[in-house]
Amino acid sequence: MYALVTGASSGIGKAIAFALASEGYDILLVARREERLTTIAADLIGDHDIEAIPLSCDLGDPDSIAQLLKQTIPFDIRLVVNNAGFGKIGLFSDIPYEDEKTMIDVNVNALHRLTKHFAKTMDEGIILNVSSMSAFLPTPKMSVYAASKAFVLNFSQAIDHELRQSKPSVRVLSLCPGPVKTEFSDVAGGNNALPAISAEHCAKAAVKGIKKKKALIIPGFLMKLMHILIAITPRRLLLRMSGFFQNKK
Numbered sequence: 001m002y003a004l005v006t007g008a009s010s011g012i013g014k015a016i017a018f019a020l021a022s023e024g025y026d027i028l029l030v031a032r033r034e035e036r037l038t039t040i041a042a043d044l045i046g047d048h049d050i051e052a053i054p055l056s057c058d059l060g061d062p063d064s065i066a067q068l069l070k071q072t073i074p075f076d077i078r079l080v081v082n083n084a085g086f087g088k089i090g091l092f093s094d095i096p097y098e099d100e101k102t103m104i105d106v107n108v109n110a111l112h113r114l115t116k117h118f119a120k121t122m123d124e125g126i127i128l129n130v131s132s133m134s135a136f137l138p139t140p141k142m143s144v145y146a147a148s149k150a151f152v153l154n155f156s157q158a159i160d161h162e163l164r165q166s167k168p169s170v171r172v173l174s175l176c177p178g179p180v181k182t183e184f185s186d187v188a189g190g191n192n193a194l195p196a197i198s199a200e201h202c203a204k205a206a207v208k209g210i211k212k213k214k215a216l217i218i219p220g221f222l223m224k225l226m227h228i229l230i231a232i233t234p235r236r237l238l239l240r241m242s243g244f245f246q247n248k249k
């Protein structure tokens, strides 16, 4: 029984791959950096009695995704973790269009395509789509990133609702982490404004949520509290608070 994990070469995806391997899943590891995936696959096989296969793919490239989907056909995939993604910190007017286009291609379009494919082809299983706490609020200086994560959350929750009626053996769950210590900040070009949890902590919460089939998984007490506060705060005030914290990054 295989789990396909995108963005498995680093951070949350890598930690989820290890957490799933300890639950007995065989793992298909997807990302661009093949050498890293090969090393991680060897570590997974060494630590656990499972199969682990690196599948190099640029999720920003539709042809590369088509190739990936072909490669997955022989495997009995019961869990898909759409985790690959990245952000960019900066003013909308300063971030180059191409950077944001690639962000939308990876965070939104690739996730949409993989969700469409596996929701159709899986007879039973789970798709875990990695969103973010930033999905819940407009986020100055990360406007496109936060909007991409709002897409992931709303899209995933809507499909999960549909599937509960039309194909209850397949679920689409959403993971909304707050700050996590990974390579994310280096890639985004900034620091976390709030305390960050470890990738392992995030992965443990994700796997617990998968086992319970929780539609919305928010790792950590602080972020669960934030989620409630966000829900009761007027949007204008929320935007000002979000802008304040973003300035600290």
Ligand SMILES: NC(=O)c1ccc[n+]([C@@H]2O[C@H](COP(=O)([O-])OP(=O)(O)OC[C@H]3O[C@@H](n4cnc5c(N)ncnc54)[C@H](OP(=O)(O)O)[C@@H]3O)[C@@H](O)[C@H]2O)c1
Pocket: 006, 007, 008, 009, 010, 011, 012, 013, 030, 031, 032, 033, 034, 057, 058, 059, 060, 061, 083, 084, 085, 086, 087, 106, 130, 131, 132, 133, 176, 177, 178, 179, 180, 181, 182, 183, 184, 185, 187
């Ligand atoms: N860290 C946080 O604070 C945080 C908070 C909320 C949500 N998240 C979300 O969590 C997910 C994982 O991020 P992370 O924090 O673990 O960051 P990370 O350490 O930078 O990992 C990002 C992963 O995405 C992969 N990736 C990026 N572009 C790709 C592409 N074009 N094709 C294939 N794979 C690609 C990277 O692999 P390659 O570079 O090898 O391709 C890497 O494995 C992201 O969706 C992120 O938005 C992170």
